[in-house]
Amino acid sequence: MSTSLSNVLKRLGILFAVAIVLLGITMLFTYDVIKIRWVSFMAISPAMQPMEHPLPVPSQSIPIEGPAYIPNMGAPKNPVPADQASIARGAELFHINCTACHGADAKGDGPVAPFLQTKKPADLTSPAVQFLSDGAIFMVVSNGFGMMPPLNENLTVRERWDVVNFIRTLSNSPSTTAAPTASSTSPSPTPTVSGTSAAPTSSSQTEPEATEEAARPSNPGGPGDAINLRGDASSGTQIFAANCVPCHNTEGKGGIPNPGSSDGTFPPLNPIDPTIKNSDPKTFAYNLDLFIQHGSTPESLPGAAPTSMPAWGDKNALTQQQIADVIAYIISLNP
Numbered sequence: 450m451s452t453s454l455s456n457v458l459k460r461l462g463i464l465f466a467v468a469i470v471l472l473g474i475t476m477l478f479t480y481d482v483i484k485i486r487w488v489s490f491m492a493i494s495p496a497m498q499p500m501e502h503p504l505p506v507p508s509q510s511i512p513i514e515g516p517a518y519i520p521n522m523g524a525p526k527n528p529v530p531a532d533q534a535s536i537a538r539g540a541e542l543f544h545i546n547c548t549a550c551h552g553a554d555a556k557g558d559g560p561v562a563p564f565l566q567t568k569k570p571a572d573l574t575s576p577a578v579q580f581l582s583d584g585a586i587f588m589v590v591s592n593g594f595g596m597m598p599p600l601n602e603n604l605t606v607r608e609r610w611d612v613v614n615f616i617r618t619l620s621n622s623p624s625t626t627a628a629p630t631a632s633s634t635s636p637s638p639t640p641t642v643s644g645t646s647a648a649p650t651s652s653s654q655t656e657p658e659a660t661e662e663a664a665r666p667s668n669p670g671g672p673g674d675a676i677n678l679r680g681d682a683s684s685g686t687q688i689f690a691a692n693c694v695p696c697h698n699t700e701g702k703g704g705i706p707n708p709g710s711s712d713g714t715f716p717p718l719n720p721i722d723p724t725i726k727n728s729d730p731k732t733f734a735y736n737l738d739l740f741i742q743h744g745s746t747p748e749s750l751p752g753a754a755p756t757s758m759p760a761w762g763d764k765n766a767l768t769q770q771q772i773a774d775v776i777a778y779i780i781s782l783n784p
C-alpha cells in the first residue's frame with residue numbers, strides 16, 4: 450500500500466518536473482531570451498499604408514455608386530447641381546479631406562504644405578485652378594495629379610462633386626474678381642483726369658481691352674464661341690498633340706524652323722508671347738482665341754512665303770469646344 454502510494458507520488462513528481470521544464474522552455478521564447486523571427490510580425494507583413502497605392506478600379510467593373518467617369522472620354526460633366534446643400538456638404542468634406550494640404554482658406558498653405566518639398570499644394574482660388582472645368586477638378590481628386598494623392602477612396606463619387614461645387618464658390622474671392630478691373634484700369638490712368646470720356650468703362654465690359662498692345666493675328670475677325678465655354682486642359686493636351694505639335698513643338702516649346710518668316714521659327718507657346726499672356730484668364734483666352742479661330746501669317750523676309758498659322762475655327766477644323774480645351778491647355782502651360 451505504502452509502496453504504491455510512493456510510486457504514484459514519484460510519477461507525479463516526474464510529470465511535474467517535465468511540466469516545469471517545458472514551461473521554462475516556452476518562457477525563454479515568451480520573454481525573448483531566445484529570439485526567433487516569426488514571419489507573421491505585423492511590421493514586416495505586406496500591409497497597405499494610408500494613401501499608399503490605392504487600389505485601381507478593376508477593369509470592366511462599375512462601382513455601386515454608378516460609374517464615376519468613362520476612361521479616355523475626357524473629363525465628365527458635373528451631374529450634381531450646385532445648390533446650398535451640395536455646397537455646404539462640399540465645404541465640410543473639404544475641411545476634412547483637403548485643408549491639411551490646401552489650407553483652411555484653400556490658398557495652398559495647410560499645415561502639411563511646408564513638408565511637401567518638390568511641389569506645393571495648389572492655390573485653389575487662383576485663376577489656374579478656377580479655369581479648370583468641374584470635370585477636370587473631379588479627375589484631380591479622383592486620380593491625383595503630380596504630388597497630389599488620389600482621394601477616390603476617401604470620398605464617394607457624389608461627395609467629390611460636392612467638393613467641386615464648393616471649390617467653384619471660391620472663384621468669387623477677391624483674387625480673381627479683382628483681376629479684370631485692376632488690369633483694365635491700371636494701364637490707362639487718363640480717365641480720372643479727363644472725366645469727359647465715359648466710353649472705356651462700357652467697352653471694357655463687352656470685350657477685354659488690348660491693354661499693352663497684345664499681339665493680334667494678321668487675319669481679321671472677332672472672338673469665337675470658344676471663349677464662353679469651359680475648357681478642359683486634359684483633353685486639350687490630346688488636341689494639341691494631334692494638331693499643333695508639328696509647328697509649335699511638344700508642349701509648345703517652339704524652336705521648329707519656319708523658313709522665310711522674319712523670326713526664322715514658329716513661335717513658342719510655352720512660354721508664350723508676354724503680350725498674349727494675361728493674369729485675367731478671360732483676357733488670356735480671348736487673346737489666344739483670335740489666333741486659333743482666324744489663323745495668322747507671320748512677318749516674312751522680302752519675297753519669301755513662310756508657313757501660316759491655320760484658321761482652325763473659320764475652317765471648322767476644330768469644334769468650338771475643342772478650341773476651348775486647347776486654350777485651357779495653353780493657359781496651363783503658362784502659369
Ligand code: HEC
Nearest residue numbers: 546547550568569570571586589590594595596597600612
Ligand atoms: C497630401 C496633400 C494633399 C491633399 C490631402 C489634397 N491635395 Fe490637392 N494638391 C496637393 C498638391 C501637392 C498639389 C499640386 C500638385 C502638383 O502640382 O504636382 C495639389 C493640387 C490640387 C489641385 C490643382 C490641380 C491642377 O491641375 O492644377 C486641385 C484642384 C486640388 N489639389 C484639389 C484638392 C481637393 C479638392 C482635395 C480634397 C478632396 C485635395 N486637393 C487634397 C496636395 C494635396
Ligand code: HEC
Nearest residue numbers: 667692693696716722737740745746747756757758759775
Ligand atoms: C502649320 C503650322 C502651324 C500649326 C499646325 C499651328 N500653328 Fe499656331 N502658329 C503658326 C504660326 C506661323 C504662327 C505665327 C503667326 C504670326 O506670327 O502671325 C502661329 C501662332 C500661334 C499663336 C500666337 C502665338 C504668338 O506668339 O504669336 C497661337 C496661340 C497658336 N499659334 C496656337 C496654335 C494652336 C492651338 C494650334 C493647334 C490647334 C496651332 N497653333 C497650330 C503655325 C502653326
